[in-house]
Amino acid sequence: xxxxxxxxxxxxxxxxxxxxxxxxxxxxxxxxxxxxxxxxxxxxxxxxxxxxxxxxxxxxxxxxxxxxxxxxxxxxxxxxxxxxxxxxxxxxxxxxxxxxxxxxxxxxxxxxxxxxxxxxxxxxxxxxxxxxxxxxxxxxxxxxxxxxxxxxxxxxxxxxxxxxxxxxxxxxxxxxxxxxxxxxxxxxxxxxxxxxxxxxxxxxxxxxxxxxxxxxxxxxxxxxxxxxxxxxxxxxxxxxxxxxxxxxxxxxxxxxxxxxxxxxxxxxxxxxxxxxxxxxxxxxxxxxxxxxxxxxxxxxxxxxxxxxxxxxxxxxxxxxxxxxxxxxxxxxxxxxxxxxxxxxxxxxxxxxxxxxxxxxxxxxxxxxxxxxxxxxxxxxxxxxxxxxxxxxxxxxxxxxxxxxxxxxxxxxxxxxxxxxxxxxxxxxxxx
Numbered sequence: 001x002x003x004x005x006x007x008x009x010x011x012x013x014x015x016x017x018x019x020x021x022x023x024x025x026x027x028x029x030x031x032x033x034x035x036x037x038x039x040x041x042x043x044x045x046x047x048x049x050x051x052x053x054x055x056x057x058x059x060x061x062x063x064x065x066x067x068x069x070x071x072x073x074x075x076x077x078x079x080x081x082x083x084x085x086x087x088x089x090x091x092x093x094x095x096x097x098x099x100x101x102x103x104x105x106x107x108x109x110x111x112x113x114x115x116x117x118x119x120x121x122x123x124x125x126x127x128x129x130x131x132x133x134x135x136x137x138x139x140x141x142x143x144x145x146x147x148x149x150x151x152x153x154x155x156x157x158x159x160x161x162x163x164x165x166x167x168x169x170x171x172x173x174x175x176x177x178x179x180x181x182x183x184x185x186x187x188x189x190x191x192x193x194x195x196x197x198x199x200x201x202x203x204x205x206x207x208x209x210x211x212x213x214x215x216x217x218x219x220x221x222x223x224x225x226x227x228x229x230x231x232x233x234x235x236x237x238x239x240x241x242x243x244x245x246x247x248x249x250x251x252x253x254x255x256x257x258x259x260x261x262x263x264x265x266x267x268x269x270x271x272x273x274x275x276x277x278x279x280x281x282x283x284x285x286x287x288x289x290x291x292x293x294x295x296x297x298x299x300x301x302x303x304x305x306x307x308x309x310x311x312x313x314x315x316x317x318x319x320x321x322x323x324x325x326x327x328x329x330x331x332x333x334x335x336x337x338x339x340x341x342x343x344x345x346x347x348x349x350x351x352x353x354x355x356x357x358x359x360x361x362x363x364x365x366x367x368x369x370x371x372x373x374x375x376x377x378x379x380x381x382x383x384x385x386x387x388x389x390x391x392x393x394x395x396x397x398x399x400x401x402x403x404x405x406x407x408x409x410x411x412x413x414x415x416x417x418x419x420x421x422x423x424x425x426x427x428x429x430x431x
Contacts (some may be wrong), residue, residue, distance in 0.1 A: 056183045057311055058088050058273055067096035067206020069176050077180050079330045081188070081427045087180040087332050094175040094237040096206045099262045100240055103165035104224040104231060109133060109148040113166075114226040115258055116319050119215055125254045125320045128166070128224055136164075139217065153221075156234045156342060162219060169225040169417040172340060172356075173238025177208060180335040185277035187312070191297055193277075197344065199336050200323055202263045203272035205263055208239040208336070209280075210344070212321055217395075222343040228260040229321070234356065235340025243316035243323055245271045246282030270305065271316065275336070276329025279304060279313040283322065297326040323423060385424040388414050 060072040060422050069091040077087035095101065106113035106128050113128030121139055126132040133150070143148045143164045151165040179202050194200060194211040207230065216222050225231050229242030242250070248265045251258045254325045259265075266282040274280055278299070285291055286305060294300050299314040311330075316322040336345045341354045383390040396413040411421040 053281055057185060057277060057279055057309070058181055058183060060088055060090075061183060062204050062270065063090065063202075064096050064098070064204060064206040066098045067092050069093055074183065075180070077182070077332045077335075078239055079186060079332055081180065081186070081330050083186065083330070085186075085332075086183045087335075088183055088200060090179050090181070090206075092177040092202075092208070093178070093205050094171055094173055094177075094378060099205060099207070099238070099292050101228070101232075102226050102228060103227055104128075105152045105168045105222075106133075106150055107152070107248050108150060109144055110172075111150075114224045114227060115229065115256065116216075116222060117213075120217055125250065125256050127256060127258055127266075128222075136216075141220075143222065155221070155223075156236065163220055164216075169223075169232035169234055170236065171238070175235060175237045175338055175340045177232065177237060177336070177338045177345075179208065180330070180332040181273050181275065182277035182332055185312070186330045188276070188330045190332070191328050194324065199275055199331075200327075201272050201274035201346070203240060203244065203263075204270060205244070205272075207244075208237075209272060210239050210241055211323060213241045226261075227258045228262050230262075233340070233343040235338055235343030235346050236356070237338060237340060237343075241323075242321045243271050243280065245269050246316045246322060249283050249316075249318050250320050250322050254320065267316075274314060274324060274327055274329070275331040276327045278329050279310070280324065281313055281315050283316045283318050295328070295330050297324050299328060303359060319423065382424040382426060386414060386416050386420065388416075416424060 083382040200212040
């Protein structure tokens with residue numbers, strides 16, 4: 001106020017007490033008016049901010065800053081039901097700076113690698129070690145040579161030359177991942193099933209989350225997971241296939257000698273957010289109790305976090321894969337894309353020089369590429385013979401039962417005869 005009065009005195013040359021009083025009153029009115037206008041603008045911004053945050057479950061401050069290419073931002077987006085809304089956009093690195101991954105494939109029978117959820121005879125969760133690999137050998141899946149050296153292939157750059165290999169993909173440090181999470185979750189009229197390599201969400205660690213990895217019985221090959229249930233996509237970026245912040249609970253329940261080495265373990269902690277915007281928690285409530293009345297997607301409505309906000313949320317199970325079995329909410333359109341040359345959501349920049357063999361694609365809303373970007377040998381040729389796309393063939397096989405697909409159903413889906421389908425398909429991997 002004093003600064004303003006002195007300035008006006010100098011400019012107007014006012015010297016009388018009456019003039020001084022009048023000018024003081026005028027200055028005060030002008031200042032109050034300006035302050036009131038500023039306050040109104042601030043209130044408008046606060047109101048707008050509160051409106052944006054209303055019903056928002058996503059705490060962007062909780063994301064790992066060392067995984068970010070840039071800070072999360074709010075953007076306009078369209079849900080798959082056509083609704084216009086707002087989403088949090090996160091842009092991630094190929095791998096967070098503060099996370100170490102692996103081991104994946106053991107180099108020899110004497111080494112110990114990551115884990116695998118075996119779905120054949122003696123199904124269960126195993127460490128990748130001599131006991132497991134020799135068990136597979138007895139079932140006709142041989143992953144090592146006579147000297148005990150494990151067949152390991154980087155399927156992003158090299159095609160397997162033997163029937164069964166352990167896949168250990170190399171990273172691509174240039175990859176950026178862009179994901180959209182609805183700020184105001186909307187329940188869907190019908191839940192969305194999660195098939196093989198379906199998009200589940202984004203972990204607070206800054207790592208994408210996907211459902212089941214491809215079956216060895218389907219592809220003949222084993223895309224090894226590390227002990228945090230993660231591995232490298234054919235596009236060169238790391239992602240989880242389990243609730244990594246509570247994976248040790250699974251190991252304890254299934255008597256597997258393993259521990260996650262890149263994420264703090266806490267069964268009641270928030271793991272991340274599903275692509276429908278709802279939170280994913282571990283296998284316990286915030287108070288340490290076991291969740292009750294979970295639905296078919298492994299979720300329910302109840303208090304969450306330290307604030308006790310009551311909302312729908314998912315929980316991990318204590319069996320692998322410990323992820324939601326389906327999504328209850330509506331996801332955003334085009335909610336996942338990468339600059340990678342291959343793999344799920346691949347959309348490389350125009351003019352990118354291709355150095356990886358796998359074609360871009362995968363990551364559909366209900367079920368992604370059933371083989372994580374790697375189709376079984378001969379399926380591309382089979383698709384050509386049938387006059388359909390390789391993706392359509394693989395999806396039809398997956399929907400009809402995966403490794404044990406009902407070929408009659410597959411043939412009907414593809415509008416071909418069962419005889420034509422059987423003649424086109426390659427033989428199953430040797431057993």
